[in-house]
Amino acid sequence: MDIIVPIKQVPETSNVRMDPKTGTMIRAGVGTVVNPLDLYAIEAALRLKEAHGGSVTTVTMGPRSAEKALREAIAMGCDGGVLITDRAFAGSDTWVTSYTISQAIKKMGRFDLIVAGERATDGDTGQVGPGIAAWLDLPLATYVAKVEVLRADGASSERALRVERLVEEGYQVLELALPALVTVVKEVAAPRLPTLRGKKRSKAAEIPVWGSQDMDLEVSFLGLKGSPTKVVKVATPKVTRGGTILVADDEEAVSDAVEQLLGFLAERDLLPRRGRA
Amino acid sequence: MSFVWTLAEQHAGRLKEVSFELLSRGRTLADKLDTKLASLVIGDEVDDEQLQELVWRGADEVYSIQDPRLASFVCETYSNLLSHLVKTYQPSVILAAATSTGRTLMPHVAVRVHAGLTADCTELDIEEGTGNLLQTRPAIGGNIMATIKTPDHRPQMATVRPKSSRPLPQDRSRVGKVIAVPLDDWLVDERVVAKGYRSDVQDFVNLEEAEVVVAGGRGMKRAEHFGLLRALAEEFGGAVGATRDAVDRGWIGYPHQVGLSGKTISPRLYVGAGISGAIQHLAGIKTSETIVSINSDPDASLHKVADFGIVGDLFQVLEELRRRLAETSPGEQGTAGRDAGSEK
Numbered sequence: 001m002d003i004i005v006p007i008k009q010v011p012e013t014s015n016v017r018m019d020p021k022t023g024t025m026i027r028a029g030v031g032t033v034v035n036p037l038d039l040y041a042i043e044a045a046l047r048l049k050e051a052h053g054g055s056v057t058t059v060t061m062g063p064r065s066a067e068k069a070l071r072e073a074i075a076m077g078c079d080g081g082v083l084i085t086d087r088a089f090a091g092s093d094t095w096v097t098s099y100t101i102s103q104a105i106k107k108m109g110r111f112d113l114i115v116a117g118e119r120a121t122d123g124d125t126g127q128v129g130p131g132i133a134a135w136l137d138l139p140l141a142t143y144v145a146k147v148e149v150l151r152a153d154g155a156s157s158e159r160a161l162r163v164e165r166l167v168e169e170g171y172q173v174l175e176l177a178l179p180a181l182v183t184v185v186k187e188v189a190a191p192r193l194p195t196l197r198g199k200k201r202s203k204a205a206e207i208p209v210w211g212s213q214d215m216d217l218e219v220s221f222l223g224l225k226g227s228p229t230k231v232v233k234v235a236t237p238k239v240t241r242g243g244t245i246l247v248a249d250d251e252e253a254v255s256d257a258v259e260q261l262l263g264f265l266a267e268r269d270l271l272p273r274r275g276r277a
Numbered sequence: 278m279s280f281v282w283t284l285a286e287q288h289a290g291r292l293k294e295v296s297f298e299l300l301s302r303g304r305t306l307a308d309k310l311d312t313k314l315a316s317l318v319i320g321d322e323v324d325d326e327q328l329q330e331l332v333w334r335g336a337d338e339v340y341s342i343q344d345p346r347l348a349s350f351v352c353e354t355y356s357n358l359l360s361h362l363v364k365t366y367q368p369s370v371i372l373a374a375a376t377s378t379g380r381t382l383m384p385h386v387a388v389r390v391h392a393g394l395t396a397d398c399t400e401l402d403i404e405e406g407t408g409n410l411l412q413t414r415p416a417i418g419g420n421i422m423a424t425i426k427t428p429d430h431r432p433q434m435a436t437v438r439p440k441s442s443r444p445l446p447q448d449r450s451r452v453g454k455v456i457a458v459p460l461d462d463w464l465v466d467e468r469v470v471a472k473g474y475r476s477d478v479q480d481f482v483n484l485e486e487a488e489v490v491v492a493g494g495r496g497m498k499r500a501e502h503f504g505l506l507r508a509l510a511e512e513f514g515g516a517v518g519a520t521r522d523a524v525d526r527g528w529i530g531y532p533h534q535v536g537l538s539g540k541t542i543s544p545r546l547y548v549g550a551g552i553s554g555a556i557q558h559l560a561g562i563k564t565s566e567t568i569v570s571i572n573s574d575p576d577a578s579l580h581k582v583a584d585f586g587i588v589g590d591l592f593q594v595l596e597e598l599r600r601r602l603a604e605t606s607p608g609e610q611g612t613a614g615r616d617a618g619s620e621k
């Protein structure tokens with residue numbers, strides 16, 4: 001099974017700091033990582049490869065430095081990665097990003113499956129995965145918690161993949177024909193750590209770098225200019241809610257705090273119905 | 278005249294609450310644009326009374342596309358259908374719920390109709406003069422609010438967080454058209470087949486639609502202690518949530534996990550017990566209407582975003598809370614809570 005995993009390099013979320021004056025993210029000194037939710041996609045792909053053979057290739061769109069993300073994926077066990085980077089791609093929204101990555105995937109050649117993370121932790125839209133499926137006209141399953149291959153060598157007319165989607169009502173079961181695209185959630189698999197051997201391989205790996213000239217691209221579909229959506233304003237909401245904080249360090253204080261909490265909930269009409277007068 | 282559309286959502290023939298929430302958003306926009314509001318129902322066996330309720334709660338027109346092949350959400354067929362309707366009727370705005378369905382269908386359709394799409398909006402407005410839709414959404418883990426518009430493309434598409442608005446009251450004097458639209462065979466994509474839902478799942482929880490979520494973290498110390506939270510959740514007719522740490526320790530299942538790598542929720546009331554309030558957890562709860570925090574550490578981050586915080590031992594506080602709630606409702610123990618999960 002030949003699998004492609006589109007990944008994104010994102011700022012480390014655990015220490016995002018905001019400039020209180022400008023309301024922008026302080027990028028200086030903030031490290032970058034592979035989007036944590038993409039690690040689940042990489043892991044799911046590696047396990048499919050281990051069970052059914054084939055290859056796992058990652059692709060990312062970003063600045064030159066995003067090459068590091070591809071090397072991290074190789075260190076985990078991926079076979080290779082493609083970097084798509086060009087100033088013409090800057091400022092892409094999700095429509096444009098999914099277009100550009102789709103064109104790169106077309107150039108990458110034959111594949112059976114695309115596994116993507118559910119969303120990226122910075123943009124947080126979850127729109128690029130479904131967008132790629134739409135561009136490439138691939139059967140799509142999102143929020144996938146379990147993947148099962150029914151027929152690894154299935155002709156494309158057969159439904160060869162069974163997945164479980166974690167949705168509001170439960171786990172929805174879908175069967176899909178291959179090639180297909182799935183986006184996965186944490187439950188699909190716990191990501192492995194890079195191995196020493198993997199790290200060595202990743203250092204030596206050749207990473208193809210493709211710019212706008214290297215792919216078949218419609219120029220009016222690219223970058224900020226091609227993006228249907230435009231950001232018009234960015235504001236910083238107030239960080240705290242300025243709520244009531246009570247200290248309850250002995251029995252009496254606990255009883256008093258709970259009393260006040262009940263009063264607070266009653267005021268907001270949040271008490272259980274049968275608890276009301 | 279280009280309409281405003283909302284996508285109603287159904288499960289097993291029942292319209293979800295969010296279908297009506299979207300109409301109250303859509304009504305405001307349609308009035309500002311001086312146009313009509315239509316609600317699309319894609320599904321199966323949604324009865325006439327429910328279709329009528331969409332009119333009573335704000336729709337001028339209801340397009341009802343019902344077919345056994347639409348009973349469960351399958352993106353390809355839904356997308357073929359919606360893209361076809363968009364190309365035919367050219368609405369100016371489409372709102373859908375930021376649910377597993379809306380967040381899958383909308384980006385798929387946006388690509389195919391060359392439209393701009395904004396995810397997870399918390400505010401929507403119309404720009405004066407241009408009539409453009411102004412879409413505001415939290416970004417970077419809720420640290421900033423970004424306002425986005427789509428000046429040159431139609432429709433303008435947005436997903437909206439469930440529970441971020443209230444449905445309009447039913448106005449039975451409102452009149453509107455309910456129009457049945459057939460599903461043409463060529464729109465059905467047979468490459469994907471829905472096989473129903475897994476039936477062997479223990480303790481599943483519909484967190485996204487719960488009005489009240491009582492969540493526990495590492496401070497709960499043991500799986501058995503989640504029974505305290507289940508009892509409280511049941512009392513409130515709510516559901517039990519958890520942090521990643523609690524889930525990874527095996528105290529409770531992954532469907533309960535809230536946060537960056539779990540579910541995003543906006544209940545009316547969120548109560549967090551023994552939860553530090555890491556940024557990845559907060560990302561999943563920030564748009565909750567009311568946040569209550571119970572944590573012995575006065576410096577816990579969850580206290581900082583709470584509307585009401587108690588610095589104390591969670592076991593004492595939860596025990597007292599349960600005792601007091603039981604007092605106010607003598608003799609009425611144990612009415613069923615919605616989705617409160619299985620009992621220990």
Ligand SMILES: Cc1cc2nc3c(=O)[nH]c(=O)nc-3n(C[C@H](O)[C@H](O)[C@H](O)COP(=O)(O)OP(=O)(O)OC[C@H]3O[C@@H](n4cnc5c(N)ncnc54)[C@H](O)[C@@H]3O)c2cc1C
Pocket residue numbers: 014036037493494495496497519520521522523534535536537538539540550551552553554555556557558561571572573574577589590591592
């Ligand atoms: C990529 C990534 C994704 C992540 N995704 C998620 C996610 O989706 N959801 C999530 O929750 N986390 C997520 N995390 C983990 C997150 O960073 C935190 O580690 C986690 O939320 C902490 O869980 P906790 O609050 O239960 O535990 P802790 O941080 O250990 O907090 C426990 C709290 O309990 C309090 N406490 C202890 N005993 C008592 C007592 N008797 N009474 C009252 N209070 C008590 C302590 O004071 C402490 O504040 C993610 C992390 C990463 C890096």
